[in-house]
Amino acid sequence: MKDARVVRALGTMSGTSLDGVDAAILLTDGEAISGFGDTAYRPYTAKERATLTAALGKWPGDDGVNAAAEVVEAAHAEVMTRFEGVQIAGFHGQTLAHDPRGRGTHQAGDGQVLAQALGVPVVWNFRSADVRLGGQGAPLAPFFHFACARFIGAEAPVAFVNLGGVGNLTWVDPSRPAPEAEGALLAFDTGPANAPLNDLMQARRGLGCDRNGELAAQGIVDEGVIAALMDHPFFFRVPPKSLDRNAFADLLARVAHLPDADAAATLTAAAASAVARGLEHCPEPPERLLVTGGGRLNPLMMEMLIERAGVTAVQVEEVGLNGDMLEAQAFAFLAVRVARGLPTSCPGTTGVAAAVGGGEISRPLR
Ligand SMILES: Nc1ncnc2c1ncn2[C@@H]1O[C@H](COP(=O)(O)OP(=O)(O)OP(=O)(O)O)[C@@H](O)[C@H]1O
Numbered sequence: 001m002k003d004a005r006v007v008r009a010l011g012t013m014s015g016t017s018l019d020g021v022d023a024a025i026l027l028t029d030g031e032a033i034s035g036f037g038d039t040a041y042r043p044y045t046a047k048e049r050a051t052l053t054a055a056l057g058k059w060p061g062d063d064g065v066n067a068a069a070e071v072v073e074a075a076h077a078e079v080m081t082r083f084e085g086v087q088i089a090g091f092h093g094q095t096l097a098h099d100p101r102g103r104g105t106h107q108a109g110d111g112q113v114l115a116q117a118l119g120v121p122v123v124w125n126f127r128s129a130d131v132r133l134g135g136q137g138a139p140l141a142p143f144f145h146f147a148c149a150r151f152i153g154a155e156a157p158v159a160f161v162n163l164g165g166v167g168n169l170t171w172v173d174p175s176r177p178a179p180e181a182e183g184a185l186l187a188f189d190t191g192p193a194n195a196p197l198n199d200l201m202q203a204r205r206g207l208g209c210d211r212n213g214e215l216a217a218q219g220i221v222d223e224g225v226i227a228a229l230m231d232h233p234f235f236f237r238v239p240p241k242s243l244d245r246n247a248f249a250d251l252l253a254r255v256a257h258l259p260d261a262d263a264a265a266t267l268t269a270a271a272a273s274a275v276a277r278g279l280e281h282c283p284e285p286p287e288r289l290l291v292t293g294g295g296r297l298n299p300l301m302m303e304m305l306i307e308r309a310g311v312t313a314v315q316v317e318e319v320g321l322n323g324d325m326l327e328a329q330a331f332a333f334l335a336v337r338v339a340r341g342l343p344t345s346c347p348g349t350t351g352v353a354a355a356v357g358g359g360e361i362s363r364p365l366r
């Protein structure tokens with residue numbers, strides 16, 4: 001019999017690299033994955049990206065934030081209305097600032113605007129409740145990673161590693177009864193991933209990224225820079241812990257003395273070493289790393305990850321998942337959980353005191 005609680009949910013993510021909006025359909029009851037559906041990607045135009053970049057680090061009420069929110073809402077409305085038969089949507093928005101122990105967390109874009117555009121309930125503002133209750137507000141994909149681990153039939157602990165602008169890691173023990181169960185999940189940001197490398201490529205070569213690790217492959221890693229980076233207090237902090245995109249902005253200065261290729265190689269190694277260090281915080285070594293996010297497409301970053309972490313790493317595609325859309329699918333999953341009153345974070349994922357359901361539901365007004 002078809003489970004009446006399984007819905008066709010649409011999720012979206014606009015990541016820290018400000019490239020565009022990912023959108024994906026997930027069939028789920030908020031506990032298990034029943035199937036994957038269509039996906040779409042809507043890049044930001046250069047003008048839109050400039051508006052978003054100008055608002056980075058800003059808080060509601062600051063100059064430029066309304067303009068950024070309008071860009072986010074318009075781009076999402078455009079891509080989200082392409083899908084048919086959507087019953088509920090999860091809208092992450094664009095993180096402009098994240099300071100969980102200070103001013104909070106700020107995702108631009110209003111879910112009510114999208115509820116109007118789509119004509120279905122939209123769940124949004126996923127991170128604020130967790131932060132208010134003392135959590136990091138991030139990462140939130142781990143509850144979905146738990147469902148993914150079950151979906152792929154993993155029996156031993158595995159780790160999902162997302163190599164986006166920032167890196168993050170979710171250690172999952174799929175034998176536990178639920179994601180919020182004691183010992184089921186440990187998740188945290190590992191450190192810088194592509195953001196500093198992209199910034200370097202922009203500054204030195206006028207390029208958006210080191211495509212396929214081509215420049216870095218010609219360079220030599222400065223292990224002194226890596227060792228000094230690994231002395232940063234962030235790497236000693238016991239997880240859960242999360243990072244602002246610009247938290248390691250000084251990394252560029254640390255490679256300023258190096259030729260382009262060596263600087264790129266060093267920043268690529270930094271992403272890998274940060275994940276390797278993160279693994280030391282895990283309760284036991286994972287069977288393997290399932291890598292998602294754009295960094296999985298950089299063969300040198302993958303090679304360095306395997307070498308520095310000392311464990312096999314594969315792209316999530318090897319286990320039948322979609323590494324470009326996992327985060328969008330995660331927010332579809334989380335939307336259904338919020339609608340059902342199920343938790344979306346717990347002590348092991350954000351450091352919040354007890355399992356908590358975040359998110360606000362906006363329904364279309366007639
Ligand atoms: N073929 C490739 N070669 C090298 N790097 C790549 C390649 N494809 C993508 N990337 C890197 O991945 C980045 C995009 O990753 P992703 O889409 O996972 O980021 P994001 O979702 O915006 O970040 P976050 O997960 O931190 O929010 C690009 O900016 C680039 O640095």
Ligand SMILES: CC(=O)N[C@H]1[C@@H]2OC[C@@H](O2)[C@@H](O)[C@@H]1O[C@H](C)C(=O)O
Pocket residue numbers: 015016095098105137138139140141142162164165166167168189242243327
């Ligand atoms: C505050 C914020 O938007 N954080 C993002 C960012 O991008 C990667 C990493 O930093 C992660 O903590 C998070 O996103 C993913 C989707 C998450 O919440 O799981």
